[in-house]
Amino acid sequence: MNVLWIYAHPDPASLNGALRDEGVTTLRDLGHDVRESDLYAMRWNPIVDEIATVPEDVRIEHEKLGWADTVIVQFPLWWADTPAILKGWFDRVFVQGYGYDYRDETGHTLRYGNGVLAGKRAMVIVTAGAHEDSLGPRGAHGSLDDLLFNVQHATLFYTGMTVLPPLKVTGTTRMPPERFDCVVEQLRKRLHSLETTDPLPYRTQDGGDYDRRLVLLPKVAPGQTGYGAHLTA
């Protein structure tokens, strides 16, 4: 398998750095090929400008994505969201005609389950200083699953990728060594089962659940609102 590991933490000696190292080693030990987009190490430029042509650094990322079967997106949660450098990877790499406005020969826009990255799998690995309860369904920070909707549904799934359940590492402000060992074990398990894990059951644009304005049909999850309505289970 060809795996692209996108990584957005400034400090290689951090928890995130350790997990990235463990993850890449695990995948290589399993016989997979791994390439990395280590955004801080690459000094990735996250700022969209008004230039119409596709710059060389973006073209390289397109080539990596084309090569990959599976994409890992790893980041620490900052202000309930991705770090700016990662947001700017999405902003710049997913250009018009590629990430969005990607059309078939009839002019139909492919998105939400189909698109330029169709057939590839994606998995988010996220760390958060806040503890699990405060990021739970009734936690003040909002549920971590809801906070990941913009990345997982509106970005990764939008471009056609199949999205696996995220690996969520919470409460990282205080992490005793035995907990770290446990997190590494979870990570290895998830990487061993990358090819077999059931993805998040998002509804696809063209699966008959949405109308032409991208609104759920009345018969689908009747009366339900919120992000959960976009999952079949």
Next chain:
Amino acid sequence: MNVLWIYAHPDPASLNGALRDEGVTTLRDLGHDVRESDLYAMRWNPIVDEIATVPEDVRIEHEKLGWADTVIVQFPLWWADTPAILKGWFDRVFVQGYGYDYRDETGHTLRYGNGVLAGKRAMVIVTAGAHEDSLGPRGAHGSLDDLLFNVQHATLFYTGMTVLPPLKVTGTTRMPPERFDCVVEQLRKRLHSLETTDPLPYRTQDGGDYDRRLVLLPKVAPGQTGYGAHLTA
């Protein structure tokens, strides 16, 4: 009133640029003082590094925030989220001991309705290419109110600001001139009523609705989950 207008669009000749110009003129005509953080014009550096001291550009933003009574945050919705340059304004300006880990003399962390920016008002102005239905409660992109939770609740309200309902301008991909006039009128109305508009009724950390782990008490919005549970109405 002292108003800080934070603006995150690359093109001054865009719809966003026009709304910013109209907004700043309106406020000055009303007799308010306006300062701007035009992030593209400032060539704002959005990338957090590992340097421990507060850099000069961040210190200047702290000074502006200290001066302001009201903060406007204007951006186009990109990938269901803020542009990277704005995300990196939050990432870098809201440093530890200021934006988070802001404590009173007893060591109690002030956040969610109290904090370094307590007493100030904030309002988001967001534009989105997608039309209103697809950003509604059952729209595929997720409801725009939900998508703004990370900025409005987890960031602006977290640091102590009172958050006014956002001005949402959707369907900007096709905007006829008469619609633009209507949007400008909405903007002017919202700016005229900045001091009197009722804020979003978010529950405060210390208002008796959350336990010590920042989870809603069982008696509060019983059984309810999702972002809506953090509003009193």
